[in-house]
Each structure stands twice: as C-alpha cells, then as structure tokens.
Amino acid sequence: MDNRTNLDDYLAGLGISDADESALPPPAPDAAPVSAPLPSTEEDPRVVLERxxxxxxARIDPSLKVQVRDTEDALEAEISGENAGRLAGRDGRTLGAIEVIAYAVLAKHAGRGDLRVRVDVGGFRKRQADTLTKLAERLAIQVAKSGEAHELQPMPPAERRVIHIALKENPDVMSESVGEGAARRLIIRPRHG
Known part of the structure; x- marks a missing residue:
C-alpha cells in the first residue's frame, strides 16, 4: 500500500489536492518567515511538533498561538487565538488532517512513529469530548433501564475512546468496540454481574 496515495486520498476526501496549493494565500506580510525545512536527524519530538x-x-493566521506539552501517552498541542476554531473544519476534518500530517512529520524528522499526537484548536476537541461524555451517560441510563444493548454509528478511535473512558467505572453498563477499520463502532451493553 503506497503511503503517498493514502495521504493523497485522505486530503482529497477533505477537498484538498495538489492543485489547491496554488490557491493558498501568500503568508501575511507581518507573518514570521518560514524557516528552512526540518532536518531529517532525530530531534526532540516536542520541539519538532511545535516548530x-x-x-x-504562520501561513494561515499569524495571530494564532501554539502550546505543546508532553503527556504520559501523547504529545498534545493546543492552537489558540481569536479565529482558532475555524481551523477545526467541518466535523473536525481539517483538524484530523493536521494531526495526520503532524504524526508523519514526527515519524520522519524525530524518528518517533510510536508517539500519539493530539491537536486541539480553540477547544474543539474538549467540547467534542464533553458532548460524547454526556451522550455516553444518557445511553448508559437507557441501556441500564431497558436491559438491551445500544449500538452507535461507526466513529473514529479517539471518539470511541472518550465513550469507553466515560463508561469505564459505570456499574450498570460496559462498552466494547466491534467491526474493522472505518466501520468500527461501539456497543454499550448491560453489565451482568
């Protein structure tokens, strides 16, 4: 499987193609100049991601700020500023693309394909996690009352993880992921004790 084709397909699914490069606006006049390409030697992953x-x-909106922190299981970046929320894109698709590319940059320039990368813009991921947690709590009550399992629509791993964590300590229900690839979904079942 060709990684370039996969990335091209992913970007095309987001409505971005090689032809779109000419449509990119030039950097803002007061934008910081873009430095030389990242060196291909292994560097501190946090520094690589932040850079x-x-x-x-800087090419999109120089007024935005980036903060990167190292957690026990991932590098987490927060992009903030007045218009940061717009970077999330429709249903978080642009944000997802930024994460995929950031992961590829880390793998290539820091030699760390084992690190998870989580990027949030304007609190989008936090709001999404709060919404999913509330959904999980509502469904847990429904499943506990009815005694019947509830199957959710396919969703990305990060979203399933939020629901799994939200229900982990629930004494009445349990959650499990079933299916493969993009069709992987979550089922909430009564906990039999």
Whole structure:
C-alpha cells in the first residue's frame, strides 16, 4: 500500500489536492518567515511538533498561538487565538488532517512513529469530548433501564475512546468496540454481574 496515495486520498476526501496549493494565500506580510525545512536527524519530538505547527499556522493566521506539552501517552498541542476554531473544519476534518500530517512529520524528522499526537484548536476537541461524555451517560441510563444493548454509528478511535473512558467505572453498563477499520463502532451493553 503506497503511503503517498493514502495521504493523497485522505486530503482529497477533505477537498484538498495538489492543485489547491496554488490557491493558498501568500503568508501575511507581518507573518514570521518560514524557516528552512526540518532536518531529517532525530530531534526532540516536542520541539519538532511545535516548530511544524508554528510554521503551519504562520501561513494561515499569524495571530494564532501554539502550546505543546508532553503527556504520559501523547504529545498534545493546543492552537489558540481569536479565529482558532475555524481551523477545526467541518466535523473536525481539517483538524484530523493536521494531526495526520503532524504524526508523519514526527515519524520522519524525530524518528518517533510510536508517539500519539493530539491537536486541539480553540477547544474543539474538549467540547467534542464533553458532548460524547454526556451522550455516553444518557445511553448508559437507557441501556441500564431497558436491559438491551445500544449500538452507535461507526466513529473514529479517539471518539470511541472518550465513550469507553466515560463508561469505564459505570456499574450498570460496559462498552466494547466491534467491526474493522472505518466501520468500527461501539456497543454499550448491560453489565451482568
């Protein structure tokens, strides 16, 4: 399977193609100049991610800020500023593309394909996680009352993870992921004790 084809397909699914490069606006006149390409030697992953995101947002909106922190299981970046929320794109698709590219940059330039990358813009992921947690709680009550399992629509791994975590300690229900690839979905079942 060709990684370039997969990335091209992913970007095309987001409505972005090689032809769109000419449609990109030039960097803002007061934008910081883009530095030389990232070196291909292994570097601190946090520094690589921070530099990549700074250079990316400098071309989009120089007023945006980036903060990267290292957690126990991932590198987490927060892009903030007045118009940061617009970077999420429709249903978080642009944000997802930024994460995929950031992961590829880390794998190539920091030699770390084992690190997870989570990027949030303007609190989009936090609001999404809060909404999914509330959904999980409502469905847990419904499943506990009815005694019947509830199957959700296919969703990305990060969204399933939020629901799994929300229901982990629930004494009445349990959650499990079933299916493969893009069709992987979550089922909430009564906990039999």
């Amino acid at each position: 990549f995101l700074h250079e990316l947002i």
